[in-house]
Amino acid sequence: MARLHLISSPNVSSLTTACFVIVGSNLWARKLSFNTVYFQSTLGCHGSKASKHNIKGQIQYNPLRFQQSAFNHNYKSIERGATFEETNKIYVVKADSVASSELESEASNSKSIVDSVKSFMAVLYEFIYPYALFAQTSASTSASLLAVQKLSDISPLFFIGLLQAVSTLSFMLLYVSGVNQLFDFEIDKINKPYLPLAAGKLSFRNCVFIVALSAILGLGINLMIGSPALIWNFVLSVTLWTCYSVNLPFLRWKKNAVQTSLLMFFCWTFLIPFTYFLHMQTFVLKRPLVFTRSFIVSLLFMSFYSIGLALSKDIPDVEGDIKHGVASFAARLGQKKVFWICVFLFEMAFGVAFLAAASSSSPFWIKFVTCLGNVVLGSILWYQTKYVDVTDPASGRSFYSLNWKLLMGSYVLLPLIR
Template identity: 40%
Template sequence: MVVNKLKHKKRARTLRSCCVSAAFEHAHESESNANDSKKLWISLSKKLNAFYLFIRPHTILGTIVGITSVSLLPLESVADFSLTFLIGLIKALVPALLMNIYVVGLNQIFDVEIDKINKPNLPLASGEFSMSKGVLIVVACGILSFAIGWKSRSPPVLFALCISFLLGSVYSIDLPFLRWKRYAFLAASCILCVRAILVQIAFFLHMQRYVLGKPVVLTKSVLFATAFMCFFSVVIALFKDIPDIDGDRDFGIQSFTVRLGQERVFWLCIKLLLTAYLAAMFVGASSSNMYKKFVTVIGHGLLASVLWFNACSLDLKKKSSITSFYMLIWKLFYAEYFLIPFVQ
């Protein structure tokens, strides 16, 4: 009996020891798996964030808001807002966004040394993306943009893609007679042509003629949008170089900021936008619809006030402040597209 009890106790101790060992190994394995999952998630998050920075999200949002707003202008009744309209909008948006990525990505490829000074957080400049990865994304987006644009069977969309591709390429590529970004007037002209003219006219005609099947008529709203965005595109073209003066000067980029100085270019931008807002208020006041008149006049007045208030408090000696103000200009750019459909 005593021997059996001793054997039973020994087996119990052995069993407990095995259970403890198994539990420890299981806990260790679970912890290891958790650490692996955490590392995988951190790695994935970094890659997604790098891609997010690479595509320059403020320009992506500008393209989405701009094309969507302009596509609403040909609508004459609630019945026009249909599944056909939504499909037509997607057919325009997808290739345009891919071309947007091609243009901004190509610029980063050829600006990688400048960006190490001006924008060190960008993935090519920081080393988060290899050059081969950047080239792969740019080439893939360019090819996909044309492929999807061709499938849309819309001449205005294809025309917009071709001109955007051409101007985006000559703006950035460092070859003889190209790299137009080195020359202030040519650089501003590229941005104005795409953001002010192509986006408004091409995508308006795409929706009006090739989606809704209506006769071509350039309305007051699309003409206003084109004229107003000419001012805004020039301001964006000028202002984007203000925080980049150091790198541009070092690499021989003759921007207006390098030639005229930050303060003069800054106040030129403010005056141009205030002039545009004042003109927009007069256009809005001419509307026969009291509701639309109120929205356009008050709306542009508020945007002008936001611009002026922030301009007066800006410290031009701080690069971070200038960059924040540049992002404010993009927010005003988005806001304008919410007001444009009210101009009729």
């Protein structure tokens, strides 16, 4: 049979082997095998010589044709595959870029919101007068500790009462400082251009909104707590400091140096210590009102220190006060003279605390700590006086800030004097 004859033929076998060597591929081998079957039918129809010649010619031609066809097919397949992969790749990249851009947009939006909140809180922190906030917190804590008679009084009930006492301090100070900045806008442009309202960091409308909201929230929280002492503290503080700042007939007490000194003397010597002490003694601990020795020492200490604060407050603000008709002691008597009066008052306060601590019935180590503490505070004040330039507003403000820091140190020592 022709099929058996062709397969067994050495010529065809050698040609097939040659094609395998030339092509070197299974795919081309299959195509060559297919042509071999085609040549088998040709061999069966024609003679042996003609068949051999045709086979040789076809085989010589077909590898080139198959090579080109296979190459073309392979090229088209590769080109089509590359196009498909490239299309998919472009699509995926576009999808990823859109998704990443959306994520970046969301991240930038969230970051901008966080930055805005941080900026607003920083402005609010400057707006509230940080030294006043820390001093008020220290004062309320110290006055609450004056009501403690034994160590067992420092209980969860005490800390709840202390939290009630300090919970509305920020609202009260926001109101007081806000009202002062609203009515001192022109003066602050000269004396304190760094304040948020004078510097343009806070608009006038937002300042009014903060002041009104602080008054409402502060009073509301105090009413919810229900402590009469805290309610009176908030109401009197807001009323008195409004009279100090508001430019209305019979008000604007800051224009009068005596009224300013009396206001600070009353608030820091009596109103703050008495109301917080009363809150802790009667409302929290449920005890009858009894003035302890440490409470009386605290009143004597603050009677000197509060007047010193009232006088030193105006030392760096002389230029703006004179221009706008505010007759402070520093503007009337001179900055240097008022400065040394303040130093004398502060040292007198530390002296009162030292004598009270030395004559107390407390254990020796408490006497030692309180006496040494007041000596250190007084020494720091005296040492810093040689670095103060009363004609430089920045130096005057630094001295005023130092007085508040020393006061906070005294608030730690006063409850230990028994």
